[in-house]
Amino acid sequence: xxxxxxxxxxxxxxxxxxxxxxxxxxxxxxxxxxxxxxxxxxxx
Amino acid sequence: xxxxxxxxxxxxxxxxxxxxxxxxxxxxxxxxxxxxxxxxxxxxxxxxxxxx
Numbered sequence: 001x002x003x004x005x006x007x008x009x010x011x012x013x014x015x016x017x018x019x020x021x022x023x024x025x026x027x028x029x030x031x032x033x034x035x036x037x038x039x040x041x042x043x044x
Numbered sequence: 045x046x047x048x049x050x051x052x053x054x055x056x057x058x059x060x061x062x063x064x065x066x067x068x069x070x071x072x073x074x075x076x077x078x079x080x081x082x083x084x085x086x087x088x089x090x091x092x093x094x095x096x
């Protein structure tokens with residue numbers, strides 16, 4: 001039974017793994033940037 | 045409609061890609077993220093929390 005997006009379960013799971021990896025890297029970089037701002041100019 | 049199976053997250057998170065095709069929507073998602081990031085920076089700078 002084709003999915004709404006046309007992806008198979010296997011393709012969706014495979015893409016999601018990469019999506020999680022990339023998103024984790026994005027959050028890590030954002031956290032690092034926030035630490036630099038806190039070190040330089042805390043906003044509280 | 046009420047007997048639709050409820051997802052269990054995060055283990056069912058991957059099923060979003062059975063509905064949203066990333067070949068079509070990944071870049072729009074990234075552009076929306078960029079617009080959001082620019083908006084947040086604009087607010088932070090406008091309230092004076094940017095570097096002066």
